[in-house]
Amino acid sequence: MCTGRCARLVGLALVPMALACMATNILLLFPSREGGWMNHLTPQIWLMGGFVGGGLMVLCAGFSAIHAGGKGCCGNRCQMLRSVFASLWGGLGALYCLVVSDAGLTYGPLCLHAQGKWGRPFSPCSESYLVNRKMWDQCMSPPQAVLWNVVLFSITLDLGALELLLCTVQVLNGLLGTLCWDCRQPAKSQDEGL
Template sequence: MCTGKCARFLGLCLIPLSLISIISNALLLAPNGETTWTNNLSKQVWYMAGFIGGGLMVFCPGIAAVRAGGKGCCGAGCCGNRCRMLRSVFSSAFGILGAIYCLSVSGTALRMGPQCLTDDDKWKYPFENTEGSYLVNRTMWSWCVKPPNVVHWNVTLFSILVAVSCLEIVLCGVQLVNAAIGVFCGDCRKEDAPH
């Protein structure tokens, strides 16, 4: 596969992943679909890792990769698309950093669990010292009284963010290598191809 076609394919995969990340982070701001709990959200929600890291910081490399798969940087393909590929190298590295940020914050959020109102009428992190064992022991989820279903909400959405950020790291890494090859070797398009 040509580096240009590969870049375009990877970019078209990264863009929806970044949008899924943004939507997941937005949903975390409204536990159980309610906005009345915003003063008591977990600190990891406010780090906006899905919005900034897995979202915007990966959306930009996705766009750069799609553009790198275009027909040349000056309208006539005079540099074999090397300029756009070079930009995509730096964008992909930026995307990897964003996805790692999203992965680390989301992983920490899963390990700590959500902040919630417990039976003793205190807002705290009841699963903080469970080393993540609450994830497989659903009977512990009843420790959280309010917001309703907050544990299920957080576990689902942060798990999505973990999975998405892992995919983003892989795809940005592949695009970084692909774009580096494209910078040095061109994109294997024929010089006389129509632009």
């Protein structure tokens, strides 16, 4: 496969993933699909790992890869080199998304728990609340906060891992395209055919 075509495919895969990460992070701001809980969100939600890291930073890498693999740029080493740097930037964003999402899953949501206090009832536990759904009943408000937190942070975690993989592929592909040229040939002009 040509490096240009590969870059285009990677970019076309990264763009929807980045948009999905951004949408997922926005949904995390509204536990249980309600907007009245803004004062009770975890730091991991406010760090915007899915919006900034897995979203905007990866979006730059995706558009750069699409541009490097465009039909009118056969063999353009500068665009491939730019896509390498953009993919490194996107890889850092995806890694940031992974770290923040992992922390969000590890410590759990901020909720009103059984003692009548707001806090994170799962963070000091030795047993993981992710495998023991009976522990989820400790969170009384917002309703279904644990499920909301687990599902959405799992989505950003998985998307961040895929984005990191694709950005790594594009770094290698872009270096190959920069050093070895793209295998596609530019269109021949009519004068050359005569």
